[in-house]
Structures are given as structure tokens and as C-alpha cells.
Amino acid sequence: MKNFLFLLLAILCQITLHAEDGYRLWLRYDKVDAPHLTALRIEAAPVAQKELTTALEGLLGKPLPLLLNTLTEGTLLVGTPARLTTVAALHLEKDLAPLGEEGFLIRSLTISGKHVTLVTANTDNGLLYGIFHFLRLIQTQQSISDLNISSAPSLPYRILDHWDNLNRTVERGYAGFSIFNWFTLPGYLDQRYTDYARANASIGINGTVLNNVNASPLILTSEYLEKAAALAGVFRPYGIRVYLSVNFASPITIGGLRTADPLDPAVQDWWKKKTDEVYKYIPDFGGFLVKANSEGQPGPQNYGRTHADGANMLADALAPHKGIVMWRAFVYSESSEDRAKQAYNEFKPLDGLFRKNVWVQVKNGPIDFQPREPYHPLFGAMPRTPLMLEFQLTQEYLGFSTHLAYLAPLFRECLDAGPPVSSAITGMAGVANIGNDIDWCGHPFGQANWYAFGRLAWDQHLSSGQIADEWIRQTFSNNPAFVDTVKRIMLASREAIVDYMTPLGLHHIMGYGHHYGPAPWYNKAPRADWNPVYFHRADSAGIGFDRTATGSNALEQYPPDVRALWENADNCPDRWLLWWHHVAWDHRMHTGRTLWEELCHKYYTGVDSVRWMEKAWNAVKNDIDQQRARQISMLLSIQEHEAAWWRDACLLYFQTFSRQPLPAGAELPAHTLDYYEKLNFNNAPGTLR
């Protein structure tokens, strides 16, 4: 009989194997060594109840008995005071009050002699977050014997920005095409919409901007509002609000007006009526995201008005509905002024002129989502304006979806920058890296950036390592050796990319247009500040962009203590050197090497790091399913190939200025500079309109 039993087990286990195609993200809910739970008593919203029971059945390997009135020893008790008298009777008002609308409480306690684990909150929404947190504890095999967790989000606005076009192309999308199939909406609600909401709720993301900031005016037609409303209906039970990117010229293109001047009463009236209409479709609509007077988008400046004039007009239309405007500060016009200075110059003077429901949305750095940038000078410079911090999860400048780049260290670097960025912000926006690839992000490790963004927006104090640890355990395995190795790979990955792409403060030296691969030589763009040569300024004397007082003086936009760190080339940290200074090839670095030697060293180190990542991965990959193990190995070898391409192309090019040799005994470039310069790429992803 025993043998028969084990045979059966063996068989069924065989059959239980899912194809690990990555679709389940970090919500895999396969059986783990679970803690002792005897029963479940829950009163919650249907989606929360379904999530918890399904998850526990998978994780524990059996459905928990459901209690309706009683409590037994070891019960998991889940509900708000409003829903469960047993919980109300605990009088947790004092503990719950500070947790607000979204926070939750998880506590081990004794009720009439029975040890129970309580998950509770002030609202159903908070309870859902608590449930996901509790599930995370079990997925990551943490003890639940003596819990006392109070958690509330660091930031009220935790939003994904989709650069998805209505035809399903995704600007800078590297994971297929848009998950939003506008054509079949509203009639057809893909299961994916629900799973997208589940994934976001599980990490605390509470808003989504459905469409590209380069916005089609069509999004505000009733045809598309009806479709957006259908999505909002799917997301609502998960505490996720829908936002839309709007085109500033909409009153002309779809409204039939002659102008979009924000001070024109007819325009203001059009936006008011249109906004009212939006709220008829989506009563809990979040608000508008606007890219105005930037890279060809229309805006208030077309009418001699300011960004404040434009934002305030929309804010007034949204205010009666408690909606907000997220107005992007990513602006730079064609001028002789250092591109890095322009957003500050335009927006700093507007501090205090915005309505209360306008958030100015600022990218983490002053250029454009480079592998490394100093924090944006607007942080701390607009004390009277709430700011949204915009990160890019999609790897436009970090190897697309074929490079393993764990971005939590990049996020942390910005959040930890002084003056505390975190204290200046009301929310975080992440440019989504999600597409309709089965595994959502194209690269299995791309999922970690979606995850890290959400977790950090909820809890600014989490470390990159903590986040990696819990993501690995949920996504792959709790095997300690595996977790340890993969965590080291992840934590090393972003610095490796900086080293093989843009070390020592270099930036924006990638291919023109598609941004794929190295092209430091490129100088044919229609605008100077779209050319790599504009940014690295290499010449026979040296390399780097002098942004000190002797140069563009972008440095003056930072507070004195920060300036002091960077303004002197001799004590400016190496990682920022060529961002702030034009430095002689023979400049002596802190390592004792010359600049040229250090540059070579960094590029070679970057490639070596990827080779180490590859080796480390292949040593542990057999701890997980073949499909993802194989997938990641293939991607790592692409990354290794492209890292060497970056190194060789950049060093050969910069060598034409430094006129100095590569390190003795160093691996030689695979091709000539001419070969790299002649490469061109058809149909690189992320550029289709």
C-alpha cells in the first residue's frame, strides 16, 4: 500500500509540473514547507478571499478548513473590524488608526485561549494588501509564530506609466506589445487584465496610466473611454485606479476648437466637460498625465503660456472629482543651453504657482534614464510643489530585455541621494516594462524591476538585497544556496552594465533612435543634444562634459553641500567624474590609474562581471525548472556578447582621441572600429509607432 502511495505521489507530482513560462510572476503559490495553520476564518472582499484561499491551498498543499463562527488553535483570522465582530472586539483602534486607508496589521495573538494569526486593516483595500503580505511571509518561508507587523505605504501615489499606444505598439517596449487590447475592449476582458491587477496589488501599486505620454487624442473619445472604463472595472477591486495620458491639443483635434490656449474660456470649458464625461465612465478616475512642450508634444507654451497655466487648467477641471494632474518636467528645447539644466530652469521659477492637485513628475536624473545619473536638481528645489519621482523600468538604456539588470540599486541610489529625494516626493511613477510576452517582461529578471518598484514605493526603507531575496524566493526557489548566488548576481548586475556601457559618468552614447548598442561616434542627429558626441565631448585633450562653473555650470542647480562633492575633479567620485568634468586622458584617478587606464579597466571589468554572472547562474540553474534555466542562460550569453561589443566599440572609438594602447595582455576587440560604426539595426524593438 505504501509503495502504491508513493508511486501515486510520484505520478501526480509529475503531472503537477506546470510549464514554468513565467506567466505566474512571483505569485506562483506552489507547495512550500509551510508553517502550522489549522484553519481559516475570513470575511473579506471576494477577490481577497479567492486570492487567499487559492494561494494557501497551493502553498500548504491542502485547502484549510473554513471556520464560520468558531476559532480553533492555530487559526488564521482575516477581516476588518467592520466585517468581523471577533476582530472588532479586539479594539485595535489605536493600532489601526495610523495605518490609514491602505495600511494593514498582522499579529500573532491569543483569543479566548486560542493562538491565532490575525490579518486586519481599516479597509478592504488595506486587508487585501495585508493578505498579500502574509502570503509573502509563507512563500518566503518566514516564521509566522510571533508576528507583530504594522505596515502603511510610504507614498500615497504608486503608479505604473504604460508607454502603450492604442494600436498596441509600446514605445520603448521590449516584451512584445501592449497587454491592453483596445480593439476587443470593452466586450472582451482578457484574464491577463485580472492577473495584471493581482500582481500590482500584491506589491502595493495603486494606479496605472494606460497609455503613452506621447498621447493619442483618441483616448478621450467616448469610444476609448468606454474601453478604459472596462479596464477600470477589472482593476477597481484590487485598489488600482486608472489614469490617462492626454494630448494637450485635444480640444482642437477631437474638440473641434481653434485653439488649445489654457487661458481661453472655451478651452477651459471643453476640458471641464470632457473631464466630467471621463468621470461618468470612471467614477474613481485618478487623473491626467501630461507630456507638454517636450519632444514635439503640444503644450501651453504654444500659446505663450507657462506649464503652470496648462497644468492648472486641467487641475481645475479635475478638482471637483478629486482627480490629480501629473505634469512631466521632462522638457528640453533646442538651445545652446546644457540639456541637463533646462528642466530646472523652466520649472524652478514655477514653484508655488501650481494648484494643490498638480504633481510635477520628475525623472530620477536630469538627462534621460541613463544607467547612472546624478539625482535630478529639481528634487529639493521646489519645496512648494509635490513631486512625482519617475523611474524607468523598461530598459531603454540598459540593454532592452536581453540584459539582466536589477534596478533596485539604481532606485535606491536616487532615493538615498541628498537632499533626501524621498522627502520631496508624493509618489513614484514607474515606466512599465510589461508587454504581452507570456512572461510579461521578456526577461525573467525584468519581473524583479516591476516587483522592486512596487515594494520600494510602498516601503522606502527596503534594501535592494531584501527585495531581491523575497523576489527570488517567490519567483524561483527558497533553496538557500540558490537564493544567495542569484542575489549576488542581481546586486552586481546594474554596476556591471554601467561599467560596460557608460563608466565614470559617461552617458547617452548609445545608438541613435532605437538606442540599441554603442554609438559614441554618432553625430548626425537633427539636434545637437541627441548626439552622443554632445555628451561625451571626447577630444585629444580628454573626455567628459564640463558642467562646473568653467563649463555649463549645471552644478549650480544643486545645493552647496552637493556641489562641494562634485565640483572639484580631483575629489569628485570616479562614478560621476565625466558627468561633471572634462578630464585629461592622463588625469590621475583615485585608483592610481590614469583616466584612460581606468576607462579601459572599467569596460573590461564590466564584461568580466557578465562572464561571472553567466558562470554563477549556470552553477545553480539546475535548482529550478529547465525552461527558465535555459531561457536565462541564453539571455546571459547574449548579454555577454553585447557587453563585449560595447567595450570594444567604445574603447576603439575613444582610443582615437587618447591615442593610448589598450591594457597589456587585454582581450583584443573582435572587430575594427569601422566594423562597429557600420553596423545598423533594422526593426529594433520599441520604436514602432
Add this chain to the structure above:
Amino acid sequence: MKNFLFLLLAILCQITLHAEDGYRLWLRYDKVDAPHLTALRIEAAPVAQKELTTALEGLLGKPLPLLLNTLTEGTLLVGTPARLTTVAALHLEKDLAPLGEEGFLIRSLTISGKHVTLVTANTDNGLLYGIFHFLRLIQTQQSISDLNISSAPSLPYRILDHWDNLNRTVERGYAGFSIFNWFTLPGYLDQRYTDYARANASIGINGTVLNNVNASPLILTSEYLEKAAALAGVFRPYGIRVYLSVNFASPITIGGLRTADPLDPAVQDWWKKKTDEVYKYIPDFGGFLVKANSEGQPGPQNYGRTHADGANMLADALAPHKGIVMWRAFVYSESSEDRAKQAYNEFKPLDGLFRKNVWVQVKNGPIDFQPREPYHPLFGAMPRTPLMLEFQLTQEYLGFSTHLAYLAPLFRECLDAGPPVSSAITGMAGVANIGNDIDWCGHPFGQANWYAFGRLAWDQHLSSGQIADEWIRQTFSNNPAFVDTVKRIMLASREAIVDYMTPLGLHHIMGYGHHYGPAPWYNKAPRADWNPVYFHRADSAGIGFDRTATGSNALEQYPPDVRALWENADNCPDRWLLWWHHVAWDHRMHTGRTLWEELCHKYYTGVDSVRWMEKAWNAVKNDIDQQRARQISMLLSIQEHEAAWWRDACLLYFQTFSRQPLPAGAELPAHTLDYYEKLNFNNAPGTLR
């Protein structure tokens, strides 16, 4: 102990539930009431061995013991005579010889007193087909006790044509975007490529054209050939050859020549060298598919040469490698000549002038994949030229991927047309309905058209019902009541679409450009024969296209016996009436109704049929998983809505000519004609370049 056992079973069964997302197609391999098999003895290629063992483990619920030398009672014996001496010893030469390279034999027999089931073939490829056939028997719960099956394909060429562009858009694609991710090839081999090959092999498809017939010349650059070779490497073990669509102007665009004149020696030489290069990358390359001098594509006529001149040049380059040219006959120039006549006029005179390795590829009908067309007059008219029959699986004219349209009856109608189309053809090409949607085809029932195409190309004698039956059982359930109902839905679906879109021989009255929805009123296209009004010719006298001797006389292109069926409006079958005749509104139909009454009757019947399909589906859907049940219900309600839209828009428009009332008591149109005429559709799928 027993209870514990059952508990465990229950638990594990719980966990075994896949999300039924449609990815597994008809190869689901979940446990069925399986016949008695005691052991497996197999010698086959790795992919065949893996497929069979994985499948049997799932279907039987346990792995079969693997025998290496012995045979036990009830063994499944799988191998070619070359691989297994036990099989060679059976001396099946006489039975195997007629089965050729791809055929297989499945037989119940007794070997040294043991009853065994044998699956064998002349080649590994044939064996793989036999394995898939045997699995189908088990999946569909047929008896395997007394088998004697010999099967060889009806046609040597069974090919999918992908209209996939290199940037992953798909012309007329309604299931997301291309599964071929050219950017990450050759380094990254998506699991999907393997599963695509498995699915094709399981239904006998042995070739795939990777790119759109509106072909980018880039496909022939070494950059893309290397990528195509990587795909060929994945497909090869599954007996699938890779073909490419080529642009006739390639010698100019990528070859740097001044001309693409097929009689120019330099051009011939370029194609020869390029073809040799292709075979260096893909030694078993299948050949070229060409769309020339059609809808703006370049071709030999640009140089005053014939289609034969163009095709023969490519054929000569391919001949040394045993490759073929598939040259499309889908041509129609801007002329006063009836578009339906032009392909025949251009190609019939060329019969006999093509090289031996040129197949002329002819669409099933003379216009363009309409819900119903007469068979193409070239079938039977080019006795000295091998023809490929081209069907469209993607539902460009049959409701995109939101309408349930089972197309086997359409395929059969063409194959059964006289003179036997089937005897005139060397192969079948199906324009793929595959995209990167998780469920491959957008609509779960879209998978049935991929399946039916393959099965019919292998066995021309299968009925639509047989194919539906086996597809339903493999894809959903063997529950007899479910199978019976769903089969009736499928078999009714295509005629329902004809009725609510284009009854009585109407054709090509859909929206301009995107082909979405009804637009019989449309007359603004740059070419007359792109306008619906060109095709229906409705006026106050009547409606229909007179293609008899009194009209365009397209009918003269058909043999006398066929002409006789159609040339007289009084005995022309109703289904073809308005294709061949312009008929008075009061013309008396065979049903006794007037033409106008019949037209109304058909449109109303079409909508009623969809409502019946919806009702029938909802009555049985709970026999299957919630996810697909819900998905199909949503799609059916979209279909019902759009069917009524077609009916109302068309009848209101035609009524402006007939000036006759809708049937007494009939459901009234939801909107005015003006409303329908003003509708326009942004971002309809399938049109992005």
C-alpha cells in the same frame, strides 16, 4: 491509510489544475479513460520519444514501464524497421513501401504470443506522424484493440504562410503580433518555437513560410538568414522545412544592381549566388514564395517579362538544391476587366511554360478569401502546372478573431468543387491565424482552423464533422453531450457568417482598408475594384454582379458543366445567385420568396443562428474550465452584437434601392443607416505595417 491516500490524491489533483489559457492547443495530454497498455518499447528520434513518453504519462496518469529488449502482453511497440530488429523481423516491406517518406502504419498484432500495438514507418519523420496519430486515438478515447491503420499524406506540400513582418506586425493578424521575435534571434530560442513545431507536426504540416508575401528585402540579408537558420534548426526535428517570401526587387534593394529583370544575366547570377548562400545557412531550405506584380509589389512585368520568366529564374537558382518556387496567381491590375477574371487571363496562357519546380499558388476563390466564393477557375485550367491551393485561416473577412467561424466546411466546399480541385493540386497553403496571444489564435475556436487545415492537407477525405469531433475531444472534453453540441455549433458557424455578412452570393462589402464590419455603401477607394459598390452593384432594378455572357462573362472561364449550373438565374443555386447575376428585387427565389424577402430572411437567419450558438454554448460550457468557458461566452456576445450590426447596416442600405419594407414583425435596426455609415474605426488590428 486509505483516507490519507485519497486526501493526498484530492490535494495533488487540485494542484495539477493548469490555468487553461489555451497555450497547449489540442496537445493537452491530461488524463483520460485510457485503453490497456502495459509497457512501452520505443526506438525513435529524441523529440518523438519525448513527445510520446510525456504524452502517455499525462494521458494514462502514470509513466509506462520502458522495455529495452523484451515484449510483454499489451506492449506499445514504436520504431522503424531500421531502428528495431523486432520490427524489421515482421517484414512489413510490402505494407510500408506505399507509405513513402511520411506515411505510417499502426497495427494490432501478435508477436511470439504477445498482443502488442505497433507504430512504425519507413522514416523517423513518418514515425513521428504515427506517434501523433496514435496519441490522437487515445486523446479521443478510441479503441486500440484491433488497429490496422495505414496513412500517407494526400499532398506532399502542407504549408503555413505567415503574413508576419520583420517588425512583428502581422498583416491581417488578429491574435496579437508575430510569434517570430527576429530581434532576439538567433541567440534566444523561445520555447514557443518548439511548441509551434510540435503543433504543426501533430497535424502533418511540413512547411512554414516565415514572412509576409509583401516581403521586406531584408529577409535575404545575412543578418536575417542567420536568424531564419536558427528557426529552421528548431523545426527540423519535427519534419518542418522553412520557406521564405522574397521581394522580386531584392537584387536592386539589397544587391545594389540597377535592375531586377529576370532575363538579365547579372540578375540571374545574383539570385543564384543568393540562393546558394541561403542553402549554406539552411541546407534543407524549402524554397521561395513570391507575390509579384500584385497590389504594388514589384515583378517581372516591370521589365516587360512574364510571370513565367520571373518564376523560372528563381526556379533555376533553386533547382540544384531541390528547392521550389511558389508563385502566387493573386494578381489583378487596375483595369475595366472584372477583377474575378484577371488571374485566369494572366496565368492560363502560361500553362506549360513554368519550370518543373514551380508551383503556381491559387487562392480558393477568384476574388479574395470571402465567406463564400466559387472555386477559382484556374483549378483544372492549368493541367501542365502543379498548383498550390491557398486558403486563409486568419479571418480577414470572417469576423477577425472575435467571431467563431469553423472553416473546414469552407475548405471542403472548395476541395469538393468540380472539376475536382483536389486532383489539380500538389499542396495546400494556409495563411496562418497564429499570433503571440497566449492562446495562439485569439479565439479558442480559431485553433480549430489551424487544426482542420493540417488534417485536411494530410487526408483530403476527412469530413468537417470528423475533424471537429477529434479537435473538440482533444481541446476541451470527451463528454459526448458536450462534443455533440459544440460540433453542431462549429458546423453551423460558417454558414451563419455567410448569412449575416454576405448571403446569396454577395461579396466584398466590408469596411475599406481594415475590412472590419459592413460598408456596402463605400465608394471612395482609389480603385474601383476595391469598392463594395463595385461588387454588389445594387440599383433600383436589383442587385448582384452579372458575370454571365450578358455581363463580364467571368463564367466562360469555367468548364461547360459548371457553367450550366450557374449561368441561368432561374436555376442557379441561391448561394451563388448574386455572384453571377444582377437580379431584380422581385425575382422569385426557389424558396418562393422574392429576392428582397430572401435577402432579409438570410440576414435575420444569420443573427438568429449566432443567438442559437450562444445559447447552445452557455448550456454546455460548464463541462469545461471556467477560463475558456467565460472567454468564449464573451466572444460570442461580441459576435452576436456584430452580426446584428452587419444585418442592420446592410439591409438599411440595400433597402434604399429595393424600397421595400423589412419583414413584418422583424426586430428593428438599432440605429439609422446614417449612424452606421458614419462609424469609423481607429487602430483596427491587422493593418499596422
